Amino acid sequence: MLGRAADNLYWMARNMERIENMIRLIRTGRTANMLSEAGKQGDNIWEMPLEISGQKELFLKDYGEISGGRVCAFMLSDMNNPVSVKKLLSNARENARATRHFLTSDVWECINRTWLAVKELTYSDIKKQSVDDHLDWMVDRSYMFKGMLSGSMRRGEGLQFSNLGLCVERADHTARLLMVHFSNAEKNTTQMGGLQVRDYYRSMVILNALNAYKAYRETFHSSIELDKIAELMILHKEVPRSLRACVDEIADVLRALNPTASVMKEVYDLQYRLETVQIAQLRRVGLDHFLVDFSKHMDEISLNIQHDFMMVQ
Template sequence: MLSRTADNLYWLARYVERAEYLARILEATQRLTALPLAYVGESNEWESAVATAGCANAFYAVFPEANEENVTDFLAFSTDNPSSIRSCFEAARTNARAVRTALTMEMWDAINGTWLELKRYGNGPTSREELSRFLRWVQESSLLFDGSAYRTMLRNDAYSFTRLGVFMERADNTARILDVKYHMLLPAHEHVGGPLDYFQWTAILRSVSALTSYHWVYRESLKPWLIADFLILKEEMPRSLASCYENIVTHLDKIASAYGRQGPSQRLARGIRTRLQNSRMDEIFQTGLHEFIQSFIADNNRIGATVSQQYLT
């Protein structure tokens, strides 16, 4: 298959996944800021939302201050922000159009329909209710696209490249939340936090759609180190770093066996997965949660570059 086609498929999937993540961040932040001050403290949650979205520099180049209006506009609708939800859907559709022949009818329908529908929202909703509907719609659109890819694509290299896009983006997103909120998850907060921490923790879980599943796995009330364990090491949790790398290794192996050749991407990915499999949470806390996450983000970026070099150019 053409390298450019693989590249377009990979980015198509990444952009759709990113749009969904941004919608979750906005939703979680909106909930958090709706609580009375006594429950969440003085911290600026909108500032934190910009940081978790990974676009603080770009944001402060346009806006002097992080508040609900500015952040919502920037993360959801801004055309200045190349990673806003709108820009993500635009970019996804551009990528899709460039590789129409590699998409199934259902995938094209999903992304083209989303793009057409996006125009209806114009420059943003006029009310909170409408914004909520919009954020829900973004997540549904992503589910629709992901589902149609899962159910209709041939299981060949094209499929593996779209899956790689999904899981690389997802790993990056989960790591980014951990990077911004790591201090909330340190065992030092063990004093079974006040309500202050509790709502922060639920917000973290909500932004990776893991609030309900946490209870199913641990059957315990929220504990910060368990949340960290859940998001980093639990393979059952579909947005954990371990689960993402399980999938990345699987799909890189499928590509390698289809092409009859292993390469640097496969080796690198297996290395990262092994490290995640052999880690225990108490060790990670001992050597430093923050350092662990930062080195993971660097590794994840490195593998993105390696995949790109090996297959996509």
Template sequence: MLSRTADGLFWLARYMERAASVARLVQVGNRMSNMSLSLDNPGNEWRSTLVATGTEPGYLAKHGEIVPSLVLDYLVLDPENPSSIVSCIETARRNGRAVRTALTVETWEALNETWQQTRALKADRLAADSLPGLMDWVAQRSLLFCGTYANTMLRNDGYLFTHLGTLLERADNTARILDVKYHVLLPDHEGVGGVLDYYQWQSILRAVSALRSYHWVYHDRLKPWLIAELLILRPEMPRSLVACLAHVVDLLEALAVRYGGQRGECHRLAGEIHARLRYGRVEDIFQFGLHEYVTQFIDDMLRLGQEISGFYLNVR
């Protein structure tokens, strides 16, 4: 496969997953903010959301201060923000169009229909009564895209690069959701610190579709160290960091086999990150510092993406 085609598939998948990631982060910020206001305890939820999406510098350069309505517009509709939902879907569609012949009809139609409907979005969809439905729609469109390529693409190198892009972005997203309000997840001697803390923990689990999974696995009330363990170290949780990295390692190995057995730093680094997760303990994570651990993981994922691009794609 031409490196340019592989690159287009890789980034198409990353940007579709990123659009859903931003939608999930907006959902977390919105739920936390609403709960804080209802308890007359306003916090910095929207600043945390900007930090988690990596868009705080760009937002402050444009708007100067944190205003919820402006944050929502910047994260969802602003074409000048390359990480806004609209921009992500636009970029995904541009990449998809460039590699149209490598996509199945169903995958292209799912992508193109999402793009067409996104272009028609108006600011009134960011109103309080419409926002949750819109964010759910974005997440569902991303799932539709993943479902179409997973169920219709040949299991060749095109599929491998597409799925690799999805999983790298998904792992990064789970880490960022954990970091939206990392201090809320720090344990205290009483476990649950009140209604607000409980609701915020619940919002984080809902954002990664893990609330029911948590209760299935632990049969216990929400506890911060168990939430962190589920989203970082439990391999049966499909969006956990360890589950995503296990698949990344397998995909890179499959690519190495297809390309003459050649391996590079990306293969070594992916294996190293996965090993740390596979043999990690939640007690050690909290001793190190959850925020510090998640930040290091996000940096590792950035480096891994760069190594994959340098070794296989070599066009960016």
């Protein structure tokens, strides 16, 4: 297939995955805000989406003070925010439109219909309808997109490049989320292990945002501890959004695409590291350090993928 088409499919999927991630983050933020007074104390839960998306500065410039409503408006429907859900959806749709002859009509129409429904929506429209319903609906649309992708597309390069976009974006998001979370947590808690009430709720937030609360309970049968969250989301391959699971998936998809040796080596190195390392070791190096390093590797892999397959001169 055309390199440019592969590039569009890859970014279509990354944009769609990023939308789901943002929605989950906002949804968890709203729940946490309602749940507990304790959760609200200290630093603001609503800073997280801004930090993870890297748009805090823009937000402060355009909106001033941080509040739930303002962050939601900014993250959901502000077209000036380059990573708002609406903007990402518009990008995803343009990517899809550029390659619509590769997509099944199911996949194309799914994205197009989602866009048509959201295109004119302002945040006050969303509020009128119920913000929570809107968020649930968006997550459903995301699942529908992925379901149609895997259920209707021919098992060929088109699907593979889309899948690659999904798992690369997922890995990137989990790493960013953990980075923000742990750097905050380590600032605030001197003693690891023993969690304060506030930290408990913050940790719930992260598990929910990564859709891993249930997995945590099933895996550890114990109370919520930061170390265990780190272990689960970095090393456990059976948790869909863990770094290990994402890297395994990237390796699988890439292998089918016959890449150059250098990309594959990069991925294998990362995979090997995640397979063999223990959480205590990561602790010693510093989680922060490890996560920054991981993100660098992912950027490198992403660049190499684009270089290998999608180079448009």
